[in-house]
Amino acid sequence: MPAARPTGGVYRNPVLPGFHPDPSVCRVGEDYYLVCSSFEYVPGVPVFHSRDLVNWRQIGNALDRPDQLELPPDTPASQGIYAPTIRHHDGRFWMITTNVSLGRHLVVTAVDPAGPWSDPVYLDLPHVDPSLAWDDDGNCWLTTSGVKTYRIDPEVGLVLEGPISTWSGTGGQYPESPHLYRIDGWWYLVVSEGGTHTGHAVSVARSRSPLGPFEPGPANPILTHRGTGRPVQATGHADLVQAVDGSWWMVLLGIRARGQWPPYHVLGRETFLVPVRWVDGWPVVDPVEEATAAPAGSAPAGAAPPGSGAYRDDFDDVRLAYRWISPRSRPDAAWSLTERPGWLTLHATGSTLDRAGVTMVAARQQHHDCRAGVRLDPGDGVAGLTLRVDEAHHYDVEVSGGTVRVVGRVGPFRQVFAERPAPAGPVVLTVATRTRDLYPPVVTSAAELAAPGEPYGVRPAGSDMVVFELATDDGPVVLAELDGRYLSTEVAAGFTGRVIGLYVTRSSAAFDWFDYRPT
Structure with missing residues (x-):
């Protein structure tokens, strides 16, 4: 019969984190x-x-x-x-x-x-x-x-x-x-x-x-x-x-x-x-263990723990890295790495993220706690960064007409959560996800009840918080914090996971770099 498994080595699960199903x-x-x-x-x-x-x-x-x-x-x-x-x-x-x-x-x-x-x-x-x-x-x-x-x-x-x-x-x-x-x-x-x-x-x-x-x-x-x-x-x-x-x-x-x-x-x-x-x-x-060091003998001989998963794309190549994906199609006329060397230029093919046909280049979210940022020159377009499950479930931070805003779409509902003037020139936008505190302090006074935060009697029982930030001369400014559970499979249904997308919905825009790192 086949040989027993070897001794020595450790590894961490999952070996391919994020939306990588049916291996x-x-x-x-x-x-x-x-x-x-x-x-x-x-x-x-x-x-x-x-x-x-x-x-x-x-x-x-x-x-x-x-x-x-x-x-x-x-x-x-x-x-x-x-x-x-x-x-x-x-x-x-x-x-x-x-x-x-x-x-x-x-x-x-x-x-x-x-x-x-x-x-x-x-x-x-x-x-x-x-x-x-x-x-x-x-x-x-x-x-x-x-x-x-x-x-x-x-x-x-x-x-x-x-x-x-x-x-x-x-x-x-x-x-x-x-x-x-x-x-x-x-x-x-x-x-x-x-x-x-x-x-x-x-x-x-x-x-x-x-x-x-x-x-x-x-x-x-x-x-x-x-x-x-x-x-x-x-x-x-x-x-x-x-x-x-x-x-x-x-x-x-x-x-x-x-x-x-x-x-x-x-x-x-x-x-x-x-x-x-x-x-x-x-x-x-044996049962599957989560992402923790495994006992000796649980990994292929000589295997090493995987890297952190952080990466940065400066769009200096003549082709997109293999990790970048787009929903349904990516017409050649919708993107370019040579039109503005060192930048990814996107041209709008659709006017909204709420319907198919939008120009988007996305990468999988691979960690529960992570930060992803872009440097964006919106020109005269509407462009930004989206955390997406599908057309009916996404949170976006976008720039247009000198204004930066955070928009959420969940099922039939669409809402603008924040707006503020955008700095002149290219802007740096960030989306971060962090695991929520599942057991906040108990409300004990009327003052606490009236304080900003979660509604009384409602615990933050969701999966994580999604935080959108804008870089300014005075440091990063938090634009909005949104409940991440509404961008989950249990809410949206389906077989995919979240992706982080660079998009444009009007005219053209250019992206100088994209930086992703677990926190």
């Missing part, structure tokens, strides 16, 4: 490659590389051309690209995913996972969460949520056999994320079930054939945090990988909610890593 991983030699869902954002399907399964660096996006990724202009939030799988076979990388906006699976290939990736080959089949596996005879097996299995020719998108119903878990709702693995003469089928929230769970079965019959594992589910008080919840959508030293590991998604009951998660579903050991031919998985 899939493969190893080629000493290198590991991982992809995640991207939903309505372009470029699609970020591709990461690691040498230790802990420290990941984005090396590209698998769907980085309009002819690979067609998203209709009216694509709703949290549609688009779902649940990719990455595999390596016969000298090529294969990535399969579903464009739910078109109702089609697509396959792209590459010799170099950094790209370029090929034009798509389509499979018009139902369900989502497609995965590929090859047997010793060269047959390619496609599994989808359901759980359904097909024998296909992935080169041309031809179905040769199927659908065949195999094993769909232990009875939980939404059996999904099926992955087939050939290990020591057995075919293992790992599925998630229970829905991608607090009921999420991972189960396993095995068979001598990829078509079954499958024998369920004796200790299913092999991983779930449902019904527990663990800080990481919604654990599921798992993929297995064998490390260079023979140990086995699982990548999976989870959420880290904050606040009083009910808690709220704002970063989206994140990517976690856990060790796997084998007992009597079955995988055994």
